[in-house]
Every structure is written in structure tokens, then in C-alpha cells.
Amino acid sequence: MMWIVFLVLILLVLYSNTSDIAGWSKGDSFILTATIFFMQALSTALFFSLQEIPNQIRMGTMDFVVTKPVDSQFWVSTRRFNFDQIGPVLAAFAMIAIGVRSSGVHPDLFQWLTYSVLCCCALAVFYAFNLALMTTGIWLIRVDNLWVLGESVTQIARYPLDIYGNGVQKVLTYWVPLGLLATIPSRQLVKGLDPSMVLLGLVWAVGAVIASRCFWSYALKHYSSASS
Numbered sequence: 663m664m665w666i667v668f669l670v671l672i673l674l675v676l677y678s679n680t681s682d683i684a685g686w687s688k689g690d691s692f693i694l695t696a697t698i699f700f701m702q703a704l705s706t707a708l709f710f711s712l713q714e715i716p717n718q719i720r721m722g723t724m725d726f727v728v729t730k731p732v733d734s735q736f737w738v739s740t741r742r743f744n745f746d747q748i749g750p751v752l753a754a755f756a757m758i759a760i761g762v763r764s765s766g767v768h769p770d771l772f773q774w775l776t777y778s779v780l781c782c783c784a785l786a787v788f789y790a791f792n793l794a795l796m797t798t799g800i801w802l803i804r805v806d807n808l809w810v811l812g813e814s815v816t817q818i819a820r821y822p823l824d825i826y827g828n829g830v831q832k833v834l835t836y837w838v839p840l841g842l843l844a845t846i847p848s849r850q851l852v853k854g855l856d857p858s859m860v861l862l863g864l865v866w867a868v869g870a871v872i873a874s875r876c877f878w879s880y881a882l883k884h885y886s887s888a889s890s
Contacts, residue, residue, distance in 0.1 A: 689767070823845045
């Protein structure tokens with residue numbers, strides 16, 4: 663909760679002497695910041711157990727996971743739910759509502775729908791990225807700190823793509839989809855409906871999940887049981 667208060671204070675300072683930054687008003691930036699905060703909080707809540715993968719490998723408890731009559735990837739991904747993130751998720755919703763009211767936009771049902779779909783796509787991509795990072799623990803053993811790399815990605819994504827040049831914008835949209843984490847969903851509410859971005863989000867989400875699944879299966883083939 664303190665983080666979202668801190669982010670709000672930063673926005674208030676930034677917009678104290680200007681009406682917009684790269685075409686984003688204060689209300690628009692509230693929506694953008696709330697979106698990335700929501701993505702980070704929801705990901706931590708749902709997939710908190712991913713952080714335990716390196717320790718399970720190191721301690722040998724991964725042996726019990728791979729022998730359970732349940733899909734191992736599903737187990738390591740959803741075994742724990744972080745209830746501490748419920749407050750931040752609700753705070754993010756409130757901040758989105760404040761941003762919509764402040765910016766003066768009136769998103770229709772389809773805009774909210776595409777926003778929701780793109781947030782789900784972004785969550786899938788972010789999950790796949792973090793799973794891949796933690797899965798490298800099968801070879802590197804001590805990779806706990808790589809979780810911080812995932813959090814660093816969100817720090818970059820909380821800035822609107824419009825502050826960059828056209829070349830960088832294309833890279834962060836089509837090749838390294840950091841824009842999918844906040845800017846692209848937020849644009850559906852503040853700039854108008856863009857169906858092509860929904861298609862892009864779905865392609866990235868499906869591709870990322872399939873790639874993470876393949877990487878997890880490949881990694882398990884190279885997993886050496888601690889009891890063998």
C-alpha cells in the first residue's frame with residue numbers, strides 16, 4: 663500500500679507544473695500506473711510460489727513435486743496464494759477509477775472488455791517470463807535473486823511508450839512486449855479502442871505460455887533427483 667501512495671505522490675509532483683507528458687494527462691498516468699501496479703500485485707498473489715522453485719531444487723523437495731499425480735508446472739505455479747496482495751489489488755482498482763474520472767474519458771463496454779483481455783494477456787506473458795527465470799534453477803541452482811529481474815521489468819513498463827522514439831516503441835510493442843504490461847491496455851481506455859493490439863496481446867500470451875511449457879518440460883528432463 664505504501665508503494666502505491668509513493669507512486670501517487672510522484673505523479674502529483676510530476677504534474678504540478680505541466681498538464682501532460684508525451685500526450686498523457688495526469689488522469690491518464692493514474693490509469694497507467696494503476697495498471698502496472700495491478701499487474702505486479704496480481705502476479706505476486708497468484709504465482710507467489712514460483713519464487714520457491716530454486717529452493718525446492720536446492721533442498722531436494724522438487725522430487726516430491728515431480729512424483730505427485732498432478733501436473734508439476736501447475737503445482738509449482740499455484741501452490742501458494744499471497745493474500746498480502748489483496749489490498750494492493752483493490753487499491754489499484756480504486757486508482758483506475760480515480761484516473762478515469764480525472765482524465766474525463768468515458769470508456770464504453772468494449773473498451774473495458776479489451777482492457778481486461780489485454781491485462782489477462784499481459785499477466786500470462788509476465789507469468790511465463792518469471793517461470794522461465796525460476797526454471798533456470800535446475801541448471802544454475804542459486805537463482806533466487808532473478809525474481810528481482812522480473813520486478814525490474816515492471817519498473818520499465820510503468821512509463822508510457824510514447825516517451826520513446828518510434829523505433830524503440832516498435833521494439834517494446836512487437837519484439838519485447840513490455841508495453842503490453844501497462845501502456846497498451848491503458849491506451850484502450852484513454853486513447854480509444856484498438857482491436858489490432860488485442861490480437862497482438864493474444865498472440866504473445868499464447869506464444870509465451872506455450873514456450874514456458876516447453877521450457878519447463880525440457881528442464882525437467884535435465885533435472886537430477888536429489889535422492890538419486
